[in-house]
Amino acid sequence: MTEQELIAIVDELRAYTSEEEWFEFKENRYEAEELGEYLSALANSACINDKPKGYLVFGIKDKTHEVVGTSFDPTTEKGKGEQPLQLWLTMLLQPNGGFTIYTLHHSGQKVVVFEINPAIDRPVAFQGKEYIRIGACKTELRKHPEKAREIWNRRYRAEDWSAKICELASMSDLEPAAIIKARNEFKTKYPAQALECDGWDDVTFLNKARITILDRITNTAILLLGKPESASLIAPAVAKISWVLKDDKNNEKDYQHFGPPFLLNVNAVFEKVRNLTIRHLPDGTLFPLETTQYDPWVLREALHNCIAHQDYSLKGRINVVEIPTSVTFTNVGSFLPGSVEKVISQDAPPEIYRNPFLAEAMVQLNMIDTQGGGIKKMFTAQVKRFFPLPDYDLSSVDRVVVRLRGEIIDERYTKLLIGRTDLDLWSAILLDKVQKSIGIDKNQYKRLKEIGAVEGRYPKIFISASVAKAIGEEAKHMRNRSLGTKYDMDTILEMVRQHGPVSRKSIDELLMTRLPDLMTPDQKKHRIHYYLLQLSRQEKIKNSGTRKKPLWIATE
Numbered sequence: 001m002t003e004q005e006l007i008a009i010v011d012e013l014r015a016y017t018s019e020e021e022w023f024e025f026k027e028n029r030y031e032a033e034e035l036g037e038y039l040s041a042l043a044n045s046a047c048i049n050d051k052p053k054g055y056l057v058f059g060i061k062d063k064t065h066e067v068v069g070t071s072f073d074p075t076t077e078k079g080k081g082e083q084p085l086q087l088w089l090t091m092l093l094q095p096n097g098g099f100t101i102y103t104l105h106h107s108g109q110k111v112v113v114f115e116i117n118p119a120i121d122r123p124v125a126f127q128g129k130e131y132i133r134i135g136a137c138k139t140e141l142r143k144h145p146e147k148a149r150e151i152w153n154r155r156y157r158a159e160d161w162s163a164k165i166c167e168l169a170s171m172s173d174l175e176p177a178a179i180i181k182a183r184n185e186f187k188t189k190y191p192a193q194a195l196e197c198d199g200w201d202d203v204t205f206l207n208k209a210r211i212t213i214l215d216r217i218t219n220t221a222i223l224l225l226g227k228p229e230s231a232s233l234i235a236p237a238v239a240k241i242s243w244v245l246k247d248d249k250n251n252e253k254d255y256q257h258f259g260p261p262f263l264l265n266v267n268a269v270f271e272k273v274r275n276l277t278i279r280h281l282p283d284g285t286l287f288p289l290e291t292t293q294y295d296p297w298v299l300r301e302a303l304h305n306c307i308a309h310q311d312y313s314l315k316g317r318i319n320v321v322e323i324p325t326s327v328t329f330t331n332v333g334s335f336l337p338g339s340v341e342k343v344i345s346q347d348a349p350p351e352i353y354r355n356p357f358l359a360e361a362m363v364q365l366n367m368i369d370t371q372g373g374g375i376k377k378m379f380t381a382q383v384k385r386f387f388p389l390p391d392y393d394l395s396s397v398d399r400v401v402v403r404l405r406g407e408i409i410d411e412r413y414t415k416l417l418i419g420r421t422d423l424d425l426w427s428a429i430l431l432d433k434v435q436k437s438i439g440i441d442k443n444q445y446k447r448l449k450e451i452g453a454v455e456g457r458y459p460k461i462f463i464s465a466s467v468a469k470a471i472g473e474e475a476k477h478m479r480n481r482s483l484g485t486k487y488d489m490d491t492i493l494e495m496v497r498q499h500g501p502v503s504r505k506s507i508d509e510l511l512m513t514r515l516p517d518l519m520t521p522d523q524k525k526h527r528i529h530y531y532l533l534q535l536s537r538q539e540k541i542k543n544s545g546t547r548k549k550p551l552w553i554a555t556e
Helices: 003-014 032-048 085-092 145-158 176-189 191-198 202-208 219-225 228-234 262-272 296-309 340-345 356-364 374-384 411-419 425-435 442-450 465-470 474-479 485-499 504-511 521-537
Strands: 023-026 054-058 099-106 109-116 129-134 137-140 241-246 252-258 277-280 289-292 318-323 326-332 391-393 399-405 541-543 551-554
Touching: 003 054, 003 099, 003 109, 023 032, 032 054, 032 085, 032 109, 032 129, 032 137, 032 145, 129 145, 176 191, 176 202, 176 219, 176 262, 176 356, 219 228, 219 262, 219 356, 241 262, 241 296, 252 262, 262 296, 262 318, 296 318, 296 326, 296 356, 296 374, 296 399, 340 374, 340 425, 374 425, 411 425, 425 442, 485 504, 485 521, 485 541, 485 551, 504 521, 521 541
Parallel strands: 023 054, 241 318
Antiparallel strands: 054 109, 099 109, 129 137, 241 252, 277 289, 318 326, 326 399, 391 399, 541 551
């Protein structure tokens, strides 16, 4: 750029009333590591703010935007280890989208401009840490996962890896048995086209089913229908599903890897998963309810979602890890909708798909739901089976973990679902969180309280009296209720009067079993200490022993 073009850019930035998240003004203050952090933060912020560039400008006063000049010279400055600054920064930015350094004279003053390319397909990190600008402040991106997801999500609006043509592939790289299976699934999905489908040759069918494009083999075709050896044609992407069996101590007992064709090999994965029959006694009846650990449709939907939403550019595999009480599915790539609650609550399909061409092909082959409602159906299916709901771990910005439990966690909640057929899905989801000791907010607690499902003082909540009575949990409910401070203190006083001097150990033995089961042992001891303190202040009892070994007697 010419100096006049650079001056125009600087003046455009100076015209803002305050610094924006995608540019920063500095005078002379310079630290090599801080400079690298700013390059990371401005690249990521420029991406989020849809800006073609981010800018770091030296020689401009931060508050007034006055041109004051700078003595900073990036051509002579050094990074750590005496490396030239620009080379040092370039080596430590990953991925390095690129930046350009300009020196110009504005109003007779020296100005240095770092023009920074925005993050494209993932956040930019400096020395392994990713940064972002929140307002005018630089901070670590990990503290703002919603910003990180936004950066990851933007790449999929511009590029669909699954629709790319696999230049080296031909029809001979597809598995004939998989094509036959694809035809059968297509006819199941679209019975009105069954006769017409029988008249199509394979090339025509694959085009009609939106698996190939104009007779050319796509990455999607290789994933779903390719021969096992065809996986190398889409490298460096990884087309692999790994099944791992572990015991209850997390020791690996068995494993197997599955490549293309995924359309056939998902069944091979399911054959590996042990789906045992379990029995439990609902409502205290004498007749056990028999059911399998897992709903086959829910298992299939979880794995199909992994295939459809995997970020194949990250070169990771899909994992299916089985232990005696659960099956966990993981795929690489962020969860584009942001939260499971959003997916369940919205009535429309997701706005963004990571692999839209692959997803559409899987719809055509009857693998996933066309309306994007598979996750909600998974939750609903588990409620109908009276089983724990799927656990989604979205704590990582580049991995999704889904756990399906094949056991009853808390029989009370199972009985509640059986006895309360009027519960809506959201109430069931909140109750599932309660049984898993996952915190819920006060508004969610009020929702459950209003429908009579729980009681107790937030956040320590338990089954309400009405529900407990309906499912035969009256004794458990009473153990979760305190008989009252006055009753407990009167009990201590009576014991001291009749048997004093009384040790703290004896008082603990008296009250520990009377206090609510919902309290931890430490909480119960703190409560007893409070009672003794109050009785002592009221001069009803006193300590005749030592501080470490108190002996309580009545003062009357």
